[in-house]
Amino acid sequence: MLVPLAKLSCLAYQCFHALKIKKNYLPLCATRWSSTSTVPRITTHYTIYPRDKDKRWEGVNMERFAEEADVVIVGAGPAGLSAAVRLKQLAVAHEKDIRVCLVEKAAQIGAHTLSGACLDPGAFKELFPDWKEKGAPLNTPVTEDRFGILTEKYRIPVPILPGLPMNNHGNYIVRLGHLVSWMGEQAEALGVEVYPGYAAAEVLFHDDGSVKGIATNDVGIQKDGAPKATFERGLELHAKVTIFAEGCHGHLAKQLYKKFDLRANCEPQTYGIGLKELWVIDEKNWKPGRVDHTVGWPLDRHTYGGSFLYHLNEGEPLVALGLVVGLDYQNPYLSPFREFQRWKHHPSIRPTLEGGKRIAYGARALNEGGFQSIPKLTFPGGLLIGCSPGFMNVPKIKGTHTAMKSGILAAESIFNQLTSENLQSKTIGSDFERLKPAKDCTPIEYPKPDGQISFDLLSSVALSGTNHEHDQPAHLTLRDDSIPVNRNLSIYDGPEQRFCPAGVYEFVPVEQGDGFRLQINAQNCVHCKTCDIKDPSQNINWVVPEGGGGPAYNGM
Amino acid sequence: MAELRVLVAVKRVIDYAVKIRVKPDRTGVVTDGVKHSMNPFCEIAVEEAVRLKEKKLVKEVIAVSCGPAQCQETIRTALAMGADRGIHVEVPPAEAERLGPLQVARVLAKLAEKEKVDLVLLGKQAIDDDCNQTGQMTAGFLDWPQGTFASQVTLEGDKLKVEREIDGGLETLRLKLPAVVTADLRLNEPRYATLPNIMKKKIEVIKPGDLGVDLTSKLSVISVEDPPQRTAGVKVETTEDLVAKLKEIGRI
Numbered sequence: 001m002l003v004p005l006a007k008l009s010c011l012a013y014q015c016f017h018a019l020k021i022k023k024n025y026l027p028l029c030a031t032r033w034s035s036t037s038t039v040p041r042i043t044t045h046y047t048i049y050p051r052d053k054d055k056r057w058e059g060v061n062m063e064r065f066a067e068e069a070d071v072v073i074v075g076a077g078p079a080g081l082s083a084a085v086r087l088k089q090l091a092v093a094h095e096k097d098i099r100v101c102l103v104e105k106a107a108q109i110g111a112h113t114l115s116g117a118c119l120d121p122g123a124f125k126e127l128f129p130d131w132k133e134k135g136a137p138l139n140t141p142v143t144e145d146r147f148g149i150l151t152e153k154y155r156i157p158v159p160i161l162p163g164l165p166m167n168n169h170g171n172y173i174v175r176l177g178h179l180v181s182w183m184g185e186q187a188e189a190l191g192v193e194v195y196p197g198y199a200a201a202e203v204l205f206h207d208d209g210s211v212k213g214i215a216t217n218d219v220g221i222q223k224d225g226a227p228k229a230t231f232e233r234g235l236e237l238h239a240k241v242t243i244f245a246e247g248c249h250g251h252l253a254k255q256l257y258k259k260f261d262l263r264a265n266c267e268p269q270t271y272g273i274g275l276k277e278l279w280v281i282d283e284k285n286w287k288p289g290r291v292d293h294t295v296g297w298p299l300d301r302h303t304y305g306g307s308f309l310y311h312l313n314e315g316e317p318l319v320a321l322g323l324v325v326g327l328d329y330q331n332p333y334l335s336p337f338r339e340f341q342r343w344k345h346h347p348s349i350r351p352t353l354e355g356g357k358r359i360a361y362g363a364r365a366l367n368e369g370g371f372q373s374i375p376k377l378t379f380p381g382g383l384l385i386g387c388s389p390g391f392m393n394v395p396k397i398k399g400t401h402t403a404m405k406s407g408i409l410a411a412e413s414i415f416n417q418l419t420s421e422n423l424q425s426k427t428i429g430s431d432f433e434r435l436k437p438a439k440d441c442t443p444i445e446y447p448k449p450d451g452q453i454s455f456d457l458l459s460s461v462a463l464s465g466t467n468h469e470h471d472q473p474a475h476l477t478l479r480d481d482s483i484p485v486n487r488n489l490s491i492y493d494g495p496e497q498r499f500c501p502a503g504v505y506e507f508v509p510v511e512q513g514d515g516f517r518l519q520i521n522a523q524n525c526v527h528c529k530t531c532d533i534k535d536p537s538q539n540i541n542w543v544v545p546e547g548g549g550g551p552a553y554n555g556m
Numbered sequence: 557m558a559e560l561r562v563l564v565a566v567k568r569v570i571d572y573a574v575k576i577r578v579k580p581d582r583t584g585v586v587t588d589g590v591k592h593s594m595n596p597f598c599e600i601a602v603e604e605a606v607r608l609k610e611k612k613l614v615k616e617v618i619a620v621s622c623g624p625a626q627c628q629e630t631i632r633t634a635l636a637m638g639a640d641r642g643i644h645v646e647v648p649p650a651e652a653e654r655l656g657p658l659q660v661a662r663v664l665a666k667l668a669e670k671e672k673v674d675l676v677l678l679g680k681q682a683i684d685d686d687c688n689q690t691g692q693m694t695a696g697f698l699d700w701p702q703g704t705f706a707s708q709v710t711l712e713g714d715k716l717k718v719e720r721e722i723d724g725g726l727e728t729l730r731l732k733l734p735a736v737v738t739a740d741l742r743l744n745e746p747r748y749a750t751l752p753n754i755m756k757k758k759i760e761v762i763k764p765g766d767l768g769v770d771l772t773s774k775l776s777v778i779s780v781e782d783p784p785q786r787t788a789g790v791k792v793e794t795t796e797d798l799v800a801k802l803k804e805i806g807r808i
Binding site: 065067107108110111177178181195197198216219220229230232234235280316359462463465466467546552554555 | 749
């Protein structure tokens with residue numbers, strides 16, 4: 001299942017260098033050092049190889065059942081759930097009955113949620129004025145707010161004055177996965193039909209081009225793309241309005257941007273990758289309510305990013321910590337995961353973790369583009385909310401409250417129009433282009449993980465609880481199977497083997513002859529979307545795997 | 557022939573891919589917020605029941621689970637696979653932690669009589685406690701024949717031919733209905749739980765008291781601990797060294 005990555009990438013790196021030297025010193029007769037044999041087929045997904053042209057699918061019944069609802073929401077995160085709850089609250093207040101269906105690819109609500117997180121409770125309290133009585137998990141008010149600039153050995157404290165955007169007075173440190181799970185219960189209590197374990201795989205359109213709804217994923221397709229005996233089509237959910245709340249860089253949103261040209265008048269979105277761990281620490285190091293942010297080391301002047309370390313107050317001495325690395329970094333040798341691991345060794349961070357135990361790991365891409373990167377949000381038949389279009393307030397380092405607010409506003413604005421057929425539409429260079437070729441950059445020497453504070457990639461991935469049904473087409477699809485080796489590896493030294501926080505992408509030597517091939521370990525995927533964002537060839541297209549697969553985060 | 561009714565028991569367990577963590581107070585493992593799913597052997601049992609129904613040999617498949625409110629998710633999965641009705645025997649969370657095979661078997665036996673079923677299907681064991689007892693105990697309470705570790709089930713009139721995977725190989729039994737069968741891995745490959753099926757079906761909630769079952773357990777868990785950390789091995793050069801080392805640690 002999980003293939004030893006370190007062994008192979010080290011070997012691959014050495015081979016690559018040896019071959020590079022060979023290429024530079026041999027005369028003109030030196031052949032192309034990347035594999036010249038036929039490219040082994042990697043991608044089998046039907047979005048790249050349509051089934052209507054595939055002989056193995058002849059005679060298979062492709063009919064889908066359909067259900068009609070008033071509103072269908074894709075994604076049960078803070079935005080999606082806020083919209084669902086608000087819609088039902090309005091329905092009750094106006095004595096109308098509306099059918100709201102919510103589909104979520106995670107097996108349970110909150111399992112794919114990952115965030116720091118420091119919550120500005122404004123929007124949340126608006127939605128749930130009686131949150132305390134209902135037992136919402138807002139248990140840790142922020143009591144201390146610290147900011148520091150790190151150098152390799154020292155920490156320079158920076159005072160946080162009231163009025164600065166990152167001042168956290170009045171905010172709560174939350175385990176967003178638990179909050180989202182609680183919101184899911186509230187939504188169900190209000191009558192929202194919540195369907196975890198079912199991924200929205202396809203957008204459906206009316207003849208006039210407006211959005212009709214979505215279809216959930218098909219099940220029972222083999223790894224090589226052929227149908228299994230258990231093959232079944234997904235369900236179509238038709239709605240008057242479809243709300244897309246897929247989170248940062250959603251895969252259906254990606255299609256909608258193209259179809260409705262929603263990004264015509266905004267800046268391209270820029271992203272970061274956030275890696276996070278939960279640690280149970282020694283009680284004497286525990287300062288519940290403390291919020292710690294740093295910038296600087298280990299990232300260099302050219303790489304945007306910073307860290308967070310939050311002390312939760314929920315019984316046991318738990319801290320949530322992590323590193324965000326801007327995905328506009330230039331050095332293809334950079335590994336966000338390893339930067340995170342070595343950051344933990346800093347003299348100002350390490351003591352907090354000493355004697356503690358790591359209990360969770362995960363990663364997710366997040367938006368950094370800010371206000372100027374917000375696309376047009378509405379289109380005939382639907383709208384986008386939450387981190388999908390990207391409402392994160394970057395200077396405040398918070399996006400959850402804006403996501404919730406966008407959900408609430410969406411619900412309020414569509415509620416009155418639910419009887420109409422179509423909603424009338426009202427409202428940098430991109431990250432993947434920033435990578436420099438590998439020959440212009442120097443490899444980064446990362447320290448080996450010590451197994452106490454820092455860890456290797458595979459044991460971290462195991463801790464995320466991620467898993468997928470093994471026998472299905474890889475959901476990390478390549479438009480062109482030859483590009484990873486011929487372009488990404490040759491020019492950029494295969495950055496995907498470094499930026500993926502789950503070890504999905506490996507360049508392994510081919511069985512016969514010289515050269516490498518890309519191996520995709522789709523089962524490891526934690527659905528962070530970084531590869532779709534950072535691939536310099538934009539060849540990787542992340543599509544949704546069978547619902548229920550993915551990480552099993554608990555209160556991340 | 558399609559007058560037979562089947563009761564399938566399903567258990568909600570921690571998902572097999574999740575890393576287990578022992579609770580700090582050592583009374584059990586952390587279950588709060590952890591991903592749970594239907595026990596894989598229970599999925600196989602549900603699949604077998606649904607297949608019998610599709611072959612028109614069985615009229616109704618009832619899925620049942622004992623435990624706290626979250627069990628309804630598991631029953632819903634069974635309904636999504638094709639079961640007709642769901643019954644949730646509700647047990648409050650504190651008591652649910654002490655539910656063991658004996659208690660569940662009592663419940664299933666009473667339910668099987670109440671619902672007048674002809675076949676009780678279960679998974680051979682649960683992946684959290686690995687007890688492998690519930691099916692056998694249920695058969696004992698009902699005084700019904702049992703076919704455990706079934707790798708093939710064939711209905712022949714009012715008899716059930718069950719092929720069992722045992723240590724020595726395969727054993728075939730013929731059981732008179734009503735009977736209890738527990739499913740082993742190779743019985744079938746379960747289908748996916750699809751959305752259209754869950755939308756329409758209902759789950760009935762009852763209390764153990766309604767069945768007249770007493771859930772007290774005579775077992776109590778003293779402590780739960782992590783297995784000891786694996787220590788590094790020692791390499792030796794010669795057999796003499798090996799013998800010396802073994803003597804040193806008192807093994808010979």
